[in-house]
Amino acid sequence: MEGDPLSALCSPAFVVDVDKAKRNAQRMIERCQKLGVQLRPHMKTHKTLECADIMTGGSQRCIVVSTLAEACFYADHGYDDILYAYSIPFDKVERCAALSERLDLFQILLDHPDALEQLRKRPLKDGRQWHVWLKLDCGNGRAGVLHSEPGALKLAEAIAKTEGVELTGVYAHCGNTYYCTGVEQIQAVAQETTKLTLQFMEKLRAGGITCKSSIGSTPSCSHPVKDMAQLSEVHPGNYVFYDVQQSMIGSCCMEDVAVRVLTRVIGHCPHRNQLLIDCGWAGISLDGAGKLPTGYAVIEGHPNLKLLSMTQEHGRVEPISGQLDYSKYPLGSLLTLIPYHSCATAVMHPVYHVHSKGRLVGKWTPTRGW
Amino acid sequence: MEGDPLSALCSPAFVVDVDKAKRNAQRMIERCQKLGVQLRPHMKTHKTLECADIMTGGSQRCIVVSTLAEACFYADHGYDDILYAYSIPFDKVERCAALSERLDLFQILLDHPDALEQLRKRPLKDGRQWHVWLKLDCGNGRAGVLHSEPGALKLAEAIAKTEGVELTGVYAHCGNTYYCTGVEQIQAVAQETTKLTLQFMEKLRAGGITCKSSIGSTPSCSHPVKDMAQLSEVHPGNYVFYDVQQSMIGSCCMEDVAVRVLTRVIGHCPHRNQLLIDCGWAGISLDGAGKLPTGYAVIEGHPNLKLLSMTQEHGRVEPISGQLDYSKYPLGSLLTLIPYHSCATAVMHPVYHVHSKGRLVGKWTPTRGW
Missing domain, CATH: 2.40.37.20 (D-serine dehydratase-like domain)
Structure with missing residues (x-):
């Protein structure tokens, strides 16, 4: 019941200190404003409407999600400008197409020519474009095409040239900050990821292609480096809650x-x-x-x-x-x-x-x- | 959609082979019938109505649950004779009282005199009795009063003597079978747990107290020993699904x-x-x-x-x-x-x-x- 102390809850119970969550969110908003980079908060940690409102400052726009269930949930509740930041799974192309045709701005991500082929086979209705981010691996070691591979540039160019598809941006997750201890190590990874991403953008520009760029992770965005100002967006998520792991990494107290x-x-x-x-x-x-x-x-x-x-x-x-x-x-x-x-x-x-x-x-x- | 192949599912997806689940359930029912012991299947692995129906052979009676949420869920859907086999948490006494007053047979479990005191302070309405199992630790090393402790017998006697409270049974979980490899080791633990439980029942009887007895775990009930026939009930759960761990223990193929x-x-x-x-x-x-x-x-x-x-x-x-x-x-x-x-x-x-x-x-x- 509202107004009751926490001890009124049956246990186990997951409890959120809303003042701390708001403070964490506000600090990230201010950090990004000061840096001059767009914040696109990630929803995967909490997956709730209320926390999304806190993280977007009430705008209900410009979010990133890890599952299509999250994308649909937020779309169903008035959110838009949603990036489904997950190498598009081939079983979900049709659902992604439906969201692309329904929202003002639904964005997907890919890292393989076969995925682009899937989009080519499913043109969007009403002259709409697929909004596609290229996932780049700048040392994280999970998804993404390796920044150093010639195929990365080729894939970006192929996306940009494909009819019905727009190269919206280049996306690099720097989850390798999770192996850091302390601000210095975090910022070294943030700097390296930023540098490699910006070098990639430069190569694209040399080929006549311009698009957005985004890097992210809670450690790197809690302690951003100056060069991150040259990116279009950042996409941290865990920071609204933080946890013991983040305090050990040095992202928070x-x-x-x-x-x-x-x-x-x-x-x-x-x-x-x-x-x-x-x-x-x-x-x-x-x-x-x-x-x-x-x-x-x-x-x-x-x-x-x-x-x-x-x-x-x-x-x-x-x-x-x-x-x-x-x-x-x-x-x-x-x-x-x-x-x-x-x-x-x-x-x-x-x-x-x-x-x-x-x-x-x-x-x-x-x-x-x- | 019904009739579709599994490949129609978006992934990741948790899938149940209903024929195997039914076969596993039927084998356990037959094993218990043959042994002459009442099967009280545990719901904690699946927590669904459909699987509960399979495990109870459609009777919707005589089940065991690990959370009060499960107890309420099954009670709300026509189930009765429910044992909440979890040392009664003091924050949930009132919810347990409500279930005890609503169902024909809601049963709880305890392993400490302070818990009995909680029941004494909350007598049930309409002359109803609290149906209480004593949790005995026969080597499992988790919850329960140690079988060898003099306090165990005293607590059983105190339960039996308390007004408004009935000593329904003695309950021993033999989760220590999870450290076994092969039928021989499983049966050694099953035999030891059965022996200790029956010895405890004998001491109770010597003091003029009779009640039910139950032991359980998927390994021991997949390979029961003959002496388990002297128990009133067994309470395995995981067996309806089984898993790689159970196959390594030797409970199943x-x-x-x-x-x-x-x-x-x-x-x-x-x-x-x-x-x-x-x-x-x-x-x-x-x-x-x-x-x-x-x-x-x-x-x-x-x-x-x-x-x-x-x-x-x-x-x-x-x-x-x-x-x-x-x-x-x-x-x-x-x-x-x-x-x-x-x-x-x-x-x-x-x-x-x-x-x-x-x-x-x-x-x-x-x-x-x-």
Whole structure:
């Protein structure tokens, strides 16, 4: 119920501090304004309407999504200028065509000539164009055509020349910032990605082709380098929530992390020097295994506790050193988990409980599926 | 659409072979009938109405659930005789009371005197009794009072003596069978859990207390030992789907596994000798890390492929040895993942696509949350 304290929630519960989320979003908006680059926030971390409104400053325009389910969800709720930033899967060409014919600006992404062939085979109605970003791999090592491959330039040129298709931009995700520790390392990756992207744009321009450019990741956009001002857009997403991982990378401080999982003590196991909590991997995910001295999460206010192991609905907690004082953790008492990876934790929850200063103010319902 | 082949589905998609699920369920029903023990199937793996009907042989009675959301879901759809087999969380006592007052037979479980005190403070209306199972730890090492502790017998006696509360049974989960390999090891754990539970029942009887007894886990109930006939009930769950983990334990053969995740090739990365697929951890979960030579899943029909790593919506696949022949894996081609742990994979999907002999016959929608 609105106005209730967090302790009124049944656990496990995913809770969002809306003031922190707004502050994180506002800081990113201001950072991008100051830099002079368009912010296209990514929705994949939260997948809710309410958080999208916060990240777009209410404009409901200029977003990026990771699934077609997100694209449809936002399109159904008045959003436009949506970039589906995922090498277009061939089973979804028809659904992408329908969105392209329905929205003012639906944009897709590809990294292979075969994908362009798929678009050629499905011209859009009413003289509309496919709006296509070329995905470039500038060292991330996941999707995208390698920036150094001659095929990259050829593919960009082929997109630009294809009838019914527009080369809208060049898109590089710098997820390799996730291997960084500290601002200096983050900015080195941001600088390298920016440099390689701008060099690619220069080559395109030399061939008479101009289009937008975008790079992104929460670490690089939390600590942008000056040259990013020469890009058209940036596309971070996780920053609205942040998490323990981002604080370890150096993207944020722990006090910026806007999300928690509330859990309760449901068992005392003195023969194992352990507590049981009502949050297993169904409530926090298995992401972060082996990454933290405190196990799968940080237990707020209890630096000596470790979330050692989990099954579907149970978590085993033990002290990092010494014996548990069970009188401090009576059955039913609340513990608060700070997620290692908020994207992975959020996806486990069908509803997010939103609070301001510890008082509930509403619920957000994410979209799911593909 | 019904009648379509699986290849008509957009990926990633969680698919259930309904014939295999029915066969797995029927075998468990027959195994229990033959043994002369009541089967109380666990719903936590699938959380759907349709699969519950298959597991209960249409009776819609005598089930066990892991969350109160499941309990409410099944109660709302005509199910009764529901056991919420989870050390009763103190934040959910009122919701449990409401179910106890509404259903013919709603049963809960506890393992601590403080929990009994919670029930004492909330007597049920209309002279109804709380139906309480005592959770016993017979070596599983998770929830439950240790069988060897004097407190266990005392707690059982306290439950039996408390006004408004009935000691319905003694419940031991033998999840320690998950560390077994092969029938012999499984049966040793099943035998030990059964022996300890029956010894505990004997002590209760000596004190003038009789009640039911139940042990369970998919491995032990797939290969029951004769003495399990002396129990009142067994409560396996995963067996309706099975998975790679169960086949490695020895609960089933790989051909018994009823579920898959369909995925498609979305990228070629010859410079890394890798493929990209459209299934990341959001589609298959991170369970099974480091357990399989083929990575996070088994790729059906491609024993030389390994699902090496994943991000939210991408999977990286590489050959275990040699160079990939990309002509065998054109963009858009289907691959089929057999999950390491079907409980963990199912929970990632808002809908299950159900087929018979490769033709779609319907969709199942699971309940989620707590």
